[in-house]
Amino acid sequence: MDRNTFTGLFLIMIIIFGSFWLFKPSDAQLKKEAELQAQLKQGKKQGSNKIVKLDTAKLAPKTVDSAALKAPFGSTLEGIEKLVTVENKDLRIKLSTRGGRIYSVELKQFKTADNKPLILFDGDANKFGFNFAAGVANVNTNDHYFTPSAEGLQVAGQDSSSITMRLSYSPTQYIDYIYSLKGEGYKVGFVIKATGLDNVIANTSSLTLNWESSLHRLEKSMQLDRQYSMIQYYDTNNDFDYFGDTKDDIKDIADKKLQWVSFKQHFFSSVLLSKDGFSKSSLSVATDTSNHADIKQLKANLTVARNSNGTYPFEFYFSPNRYSLLASEGHGFEKQINLGWGPLKYINRVAVIPVFNVLTKFNWNYGLIILALTIILKLVLSPLTYKSYLSMAKMRVLKPEMDEIKAKVGDDNPTLLQQEYLKLYKKAGVNPLGGCLPLVLQMPIVIAFFRFFPGLFELRGQSFLWMHDLSTYDSFITFGFNIPFLGDHLSLMCVLMTISTLIYTYFNNQISGVSGQMKYIGYITPIIFLGALNGYPAGLNYYYFLANMFTFLQQYIIRLMVDDKKIHSQIQENKKKPEDKKKKSGFATRMEEMMRQQQQAQTGAKKGK
Numbered sequence: 032m033d034r035n036t037f038t039g040l041f042l043i044m045i046i047i048f049g050s051f052w053l054f055k056p057s058d059a060q061l062k063k064e065a066e067l068q069a070q071l072k073q074g075k076k077q078g079s080n081k082i083v084k085l086d087t088a089k090l091a092p093k094t095v096d097s098a099a100l101k102a103p104f105g106s107t108l109e110g111i112e113k114l115v116t117v118e119n120k121d122l123r124i125k126l127s128t129r130g131g132r133i134y135s136v137e138l139k140q141f142k143t144a145d146n147k148p149l150i151l152f153d154g155d156a157n158k159f160g161f162n163f164a165a166g167v168a169n170v171n172t173n174d175h176y177f178t179p180s181a182e183g184l185q186v187a188g189q190d191s192s193s194i195t196m197r198l199s200y201s202p203t204q205y206i207d208y209i210y211s212l213k214g215e216g217y218k219v220g221f222v223i224k225a226t227g228l229d230n231v232i233a234n235t236s237s238l239t240l241n242w243e244s245s246l247h248r249l250e251k252s253m254q255l256d257r258q259y260s261m262i263q264y265y266d267t268n269n270d271f272d273y274f275g276d277t278k279d280d281i282k283d284i285a286d287k288k289l290q291w292v293s294f295k296q297h298f299f300s301s302v303l304l305s306k307d308g309f310s311k312s313s314l315s316v317a318t319d320t321s322n323h324a325d326i327k328q329l330k331a332n333l334t335v336a337r338n339s340n341g342t343y344p345f346e347f348y349f350s351p352n353r354y355s356l357l358a359s360e361g362h363g364f365e366k367q368i369n370l371g372w373g374p375l376k377y378i379n380r381v382a383v384i385p386v387f388n389v390l391t392k393f394n395w396n397y398g399l400i401i402l403a404l405t406i407i408l409k410l411v412l413s414p415l416t417y418k419s420y421l422s423m424a425k426m427r428v429l430k431p432e433m434d435e436i437k438a439k440v441g442d443d444n445p446t447l448l449q450q451e452y453l454k455l456y457k458k459a460g461v462n463p464l465g466g467c468l469p470l471v472l473q474m475p476i477v478i479a480f481f482r483f484f485p486g487l488f489e490l491r492g493q494s495f496l497w498m499h500d501l502s503t504y505d506s507f508i509t510f511g512f513n514i515p516f517l518g519d520h521l522s523l524m525c526v527l528m529t530i531s532t533l534i535y536t537y538f539n540n541q542i543s544g545v546s547g548q549m550k551y552i553g554y555i556t557p558i559i560f561l562g563a564l565n566g567y568p569a570g571l572n573y574y575y576f577l578a579n580m581f582t583f584l585q586q587y588i589i590r591l592m593v594d595d596k597k598i599h600s601q602i603q604e605n606k607k608k609p610e611d612k613k614k615k616s617g618f619a620t621r622m623e624e625m626m627r628q629q630q631q632a633q634t635g636a637k638k639g640k
Contacts (some may be wrong), residue, residue, distance in 0.1 A: 103165035103231060104200055110176030117192050120215040122349060125153070131177035131196035131208040132159035133219075136349045138299065142492075144251040144503070151301055151349060156245035156325070161223070161238045165231050172198060173241070177208065193220075203227050217350035218360070223343040237310070238343060240333040242303065244294050245325045251503040253326065254518075254566050255485070259297035260327045262314050263367050264289050271366040275316025275329070284312040294329045295352070295367055298488050298502070302348040304362060309333040353488040354384060371482035378479040391489065398495025401570060405577040412473055413585060420589045429455065477578075484571040498524060501570035516562040524572040525565045531579035532557035538586070 112129040120139070127134035135153030143149050160173030177196040193211040200206075204227035211220035225232065250256045263273040266287045273295075274280050288308035294301040311334040318327050335343055348364070350356060357364035370379040386407060390400045409416075436451045484490070490501040498505040506520035513519050536553040564572055 104170050104175055104198065107175040107177075107198055112176070113179075115179050115194055115196075117194055117210060117212050119192070119212050121217055122212065122219070124210070124212065124219060124349075126179075126194060126196060126210060128177050128179065128196070130158070130160050130173040130175065131198060132157075132173065133210075133347070136301070138217075138349065138351070141299075141351065143247075143249045144500070149249060149299070150247060151249075151296070151299060152244045152247060154245075156243075156328075158241060158243040160241050162241060163232050163238055171241070172206070180207075200228060200231055204231060217348055217356075219347040219349065221345040221347055223345070224341065225337075237334055237336045240309075240331075240335060242292075242331045242333065243329070244301065245322075245328050246294065246296055248324060248326050249299065250297055251500065252566055253323070255503070255568075256297050257318065257326045259295070259369075259486070260329075261295055262316055262329055262331070263293040263295050263300075264312070264314070265291050265293075265363045265366065267308050269363060271363060274314070275327070279315075279317050281313075281315040284314070289333070291362060291364075292331050292333065293367055294331075296326070297486075298352050298491050300348070300350060300352055300367055302350075302364065302367075303331075303333075304346045304348065305333075305335050306344045306346070307336060307338050309335055351488050352486070355388065368486050369482060370486075371479055374475050375479040375482055378476060379483050383479060383483055387487075387489075396495055397490055397493040397501055397570070398498075398573065401501075401574050402577060405574060405581060408476065409578070409581045409585065412476070415473055416582070416585050417589055417592075420586060421593060424593050480574060481571065484574060485568050487570070490568065490570045495573075498569040498573070501573070502568050504566055505569040518566050520565070522565050522569065522572065524569045524576060525561060525567070528564070528572045528576040528579070529557050529561040531576050532560065535579045535582060538583070 110128065112127055114134055115126040115128070117124045117126065118139070123137040123139055125134045125136075126132070134157075136151045138149045138151070141149040158173050160171050162169065162171050164170070175198055177198050180195040180197055193209065196208040196210070198206040198208075205225075206228070207222075207224045207226070209220075209222040209224065211222075212218075223238070246260055248256055258276060261273050261276040262282075263271070264284075265271050267290050268287065270287075274282055288310055289305075289312050290308055291302055291304040292309070292312065292314070293303075313332040315330045316327060317330075319325070335345075337343055348360065350360075352368055354365055354368050357367060370376045383404075387400070387404060390403050393400075395403070432455060433452060436455065437448060440448045440451055485502075487502070493501045495501060497507070504520065504522040505524050507523040508521040510517075510519050510521075533554060536557065540553065564575075
């Protein structure tokens with residue numbers, strides 16, 4: 032790492048920080064974004080705050096067999112499907128008179144990746160109905176027509192809207208679906224109430240709910256959209272679990288009561304919560320890869336018991352997967368965001384998220400927030416980086432002596448060669464793993480960020496430099512066809528990250544003095560990362576790129592602080608110390624014993640011959 036090398040790295044840093052200034056948002060863009068944030072904070076709305084209206088007919092009457100019309104609830108098998116719209120500042124809910132179900136859900140404050148209204152689901156591929164026996168007939172409410180109550184078409188109160196969808200058996204016997212929606216927020220109240228049907232329905236103490244949804248593609252990356260879409264659930268013992276993210280699957284749960292079930296997508300979720308819990312659950316996830324409009328098909332059959340009031344109370348949550356928002360709703364909803372397993376989860380929850388939340392309060396561009404987060408992380412880890420560099424410098428100073436030992440012993444006796452190396456390490460007072468251990472300690476944090484950025488809702492739709500959306504890949508070349516290992520595009524930030532990693536590997540090899548095959552193994556990993564991360568969010572690759580650049584800067588500063596001649600002198604002083612005064616690590620002791628046993632085994636084998 033001579034003067035020209037450091038000059039080049041310094042110029043690269045100038046170019047990077049210069050690009051931040053050149054590509055920073057204009058005053059007009061900042062003003063527009065500030066106005067939008069102010070509108071959201073002040074609760075300003077698009078259109079009316081609380082709207083309940085009856086739309087025009089959706090479908091023509093359905094022909095029904097005459098025998099079915101004579102069965103219980105048979106008269107409600109015929110009708111015309113109409114849509115009732117209920118909306119607030121955040122949601123636009125359409126209810127269908129056929130099935131009385133939620134026909135579609137639109138999140139009004141957000142758009143899809145192609146700038147269309149963000150509709151979580153709609154159409155006949157989605158079902159929500161109850162199965163029960165009435166006389167000799169099996170009734171599925173999905174197939175029956177409900178009637179919106181007259182009073183339900185009016186705004187109910189100042190703070191909320193409500194609508195009642197009624198399935199009638201007779202004028203005094205009916206099932207009501209009561210939906211309620213406050214002026215803002217993502218919660219939809221839902222209560223089922225059966226009146227006068229105890230002698231009609233075989234068992235009103237519990238009902239079986241059939242909920243099916245075909246999730247629309249909302250994001251740019253179909254791969255990530257499917258990867259992060261799954262069924263999640265949370266039981267009454269506060270245990271969380273999920274399945275269906277990596278493969279199609281079916282799961283039956285009868286040994287515990289679920290509090291809520293979530294049809295989760297990458298950045299949005301549909302959650303159904305039962306206040307009394309689901310006693311039995313059968314869940315399934317399927318993927319139709321030929322369907323490019325929808326990403327997955329999710330199903331849930333849920334058994335729920337009637338409460339003491341004679342009703343079945345539920346709550347729907349149709350919301351963005353923003354950690355702070357989900358945590359504020361309670362019920363363990365924030366667990367829907369995968370922060371990693373084991374210690375990774377706690378690193379993100381206890382350290383990364385609080386720091387990120389503090390940085391967002393400055394109202395910076397998210398590209399600058401990631402930059403600040405990287406600087407903070409590098410400062411925190413700088414002691415470990417220093418120890419790693421110092422250890423590698425010691426190994427580099429020892430390399431000439433190691434080469435002499437190798438020339439003397441030869442390559443045909445690796446066990447003896449390692450023994451001689453260990454003797455040298457012991458005399459010099461050098462730990463051969465000293466450069467690796469600090470890097471190993473940093474790995475959980477690096478992996479934690481790998482989980483943090485792809486699920487970070489705040490990056491969705493946020494632009495920085497040439498990257499139009501930090502939550503997805505920044506394709507500067509689109510092939511129009513799939514290439515094995517890469518996909519159908521090439522991400523510019525991923526390419527820059529890979530180049531910086533290759534450069535970092537080269538300089539790291541110079542520092543550590545690595546030679547032979549190990550010298551080239553380090554170059555394979557960045558190439559693998561190019562294919563693995565090419566479809567991942569630009570924000571993640573941007574972070575890894577910045578981490579590499581700041582590592583270059585750290586190593587330059589540490590290089591000025593570390594004197595190879597001083598290290599060499601210290602090693603020579605260590606060699607002169609008496610054997611019993613030298614600190615011997617447990618690792619070195621175990622390595623010596625292992626080498627001694629291997630040498631004895633080899634000697635015994637030669638004598639046997």
